[in-house]
Amino acid sequence: MTSLTAAPPWLAAPMSALRAAREQGRTHHALLIHEAPGTGGDWLAAWAAALVLCERGNTAPCGECTACRRVASLHHPDVSWVRPQEDSRQIRIEQVRELSAELALTSHGGGYKVGILTPADALNRFAANALLKTLEEPPARTLLILVATEPSRLPPTVLSRCQRLRIRAPERAESIAWLTEVRGKGDWGAALDTLGEAPMQVAQGDPAELAEVGVDTRKTLDALTAGRTDPVAAAERWTRSQLPLRLLCFENWLTERIRCGERGGALLAELRAGPYLSEPAPFLNIRELFGLIDEVRDLRATLDVPLNRGLALEALFRRIAPAGGVRDGVQG
Numbered sequence: 001m002t003s004l005t006a007a008p009p010w011l012a013a014p015m016s017a018l019r020a021a022r023e024q025g026r027t028h029h030a031l032l033i034h035e036a037p038g039t040g041g042d043w044l045a046a047w048a049a050a051l052v053l054c055e056r057g058n059t060a061p062c063g064e065c066t067a068c069r070r071v072a073s074l075h076h077p078d079v080s081w082v083r084p085q086e087d088s089r090q091i092r093i094e095q096v097r098e099l100s101a102e103l104a105l106t107s108h109g110g111g112y113k114v115g116i117l118t119p120a121d122a123l124n125r126f127a128a129n130a131l132l133k134t135l136e137e138p139p140a141r142t143l144l145i146l147v148a149t150e151p152s153r154l155p156p157t158v159l160s161r162c163q164r165l166r167i168r169a170p171e172r173a174e175s176i177a178w179l180t181e182v183r184g185k186g187d188w189g190a191a192l193d194t195l196g197e198a199p200m201q202v203a204q205g206d207p208a209e210l211a212e213v214g215v216d217t218r219k220t221l222d223a224l225t226a227g228r229t230d231p232v233a234a235a236e237r238w239t240r241s242q243l244p245l246r247l248l249c250f251e252n253w254l255t256e257r258i259r260c261g262e263r264g265g266a267l268l269a270e271l272r273a274g275p276y277l278s279e280p281a282p283f284l285n286i287r288e289l290f291g292l293i294d295e296v297r298d299l300r301a302t303l304d305v306p307l308n309r310g311l312a313l314e315a316l317f318r319r320i321a322p323a324g325g326v327r328d329g330v331q332g
């Protein structure tokens, strides 16, 4: 995890809200961090944990005491991180029960106990119901933190018991300045083009590699929409290298299409431009684009499941390719 002292500037508002609540002794027992993807929900959760656990009250979180360093290295005995288990895309009821039992124990440091569920929108229905009990009757000095990109997937009964903190996607210049500060010089603009305005995610990668895969992936997608490349060959190529990264880039590419459509009123205008104006190009409305994003996400989430990814990818590619297939025998 990035150091707790290198605070991303776009988190300033939720951080000062948390600090003010702490100073006034009214820290809410349950927080819901609603983040734009890759903008630092987990970082803010760790920071909030350090805020209540730091050994230097006045300057908390100092980032230097044992408690702060343990939180930052994800090894604090009073902080439980709950994530979907490796073979699953869900947080299950057993995990929530385990967390509740842990929170009921006396803390190691004599202070708060913190439970962080991320992504909380991965809680399945039973797990969310089990969590509700702890949310309704939390043990004293408990802090529960739910991190979610799509909180609407959570039951209203859970949402209504949490104090909501919003993290919006930062401006491009802000992201680049922060990435340069924490990671040094690099073509961060191109890296952000690949993954979208998700600086926290970008910070974990190599900017040159991100940029290169991004350019190549978008080239394939543009060629597919123009009918200049064969979906089967493209799917085969993607499954051979950098598939998870390419799928993230695909998702971002689709999101961009939705944004363009919302801005210009014309969906996929740029798909219909280009050298094949006379040909009927695919018309995808916003609902179809959102549907495609969900499918790309599903595919990304099941990458460790043995299934024919080439076939699944090919089916997705056919949805964005013109109906007539590859034109003029040109392979892109």
Ligand SMILES: [Zn+2]
Pocket: 053, 054, 055, 056, 060, 061, 062, 063, 064, 065, 066, 067, 068, 069
């Ligand atoms: Zn500290």
